Amino acid sequence: MKPSLPVSLKVYLGLMAFLVAIKLVLTYFPEVFRSPAQAAVFEWKFLAIWTVSGLLGMMLADRSGFPQAWGEPGTNAKRVWLPLVLGSRWVR
Numbered sequence: 001m002k003p004s005l006p007v008s009l010k011v012y013l014g015l016m017a018f019l020v021a022i023k024l025v026l027t028y029f030p031e032v033f034r035s036p037a038q039a040a041v042f043e044w045k046f047l048a049i050w051t052v053s054g055l056l057g058m059m060l061a062d063r064s065g066f067p068q069a070w071g072e073p074g075t076n077a078k079r080v081w082l083p084l085v086l087g088s089r090w091v092r
Helices: 007-028 036-040 045-063 075-090
Strands: none
Touching: 007 045
């Protein structure tokens, strides 16, 4: 049986895939962002830098004893919805 990827790596790669999707939207629909400076943040070289440095950070965090992202057992309500509700209440 093949070893599966750690949950934190799956979450991180999902976030990087989301950034690539944003880049593709900006490429095909450039009028979405108001300023070119905002769109410049999503250049391919920056996406590559963020991906490599994030993977390096995850590797070092694992070796230094930090807990994995979403590695603890729990519900999605506890992980996502509770912080979302509390954060939206804080902003108002």
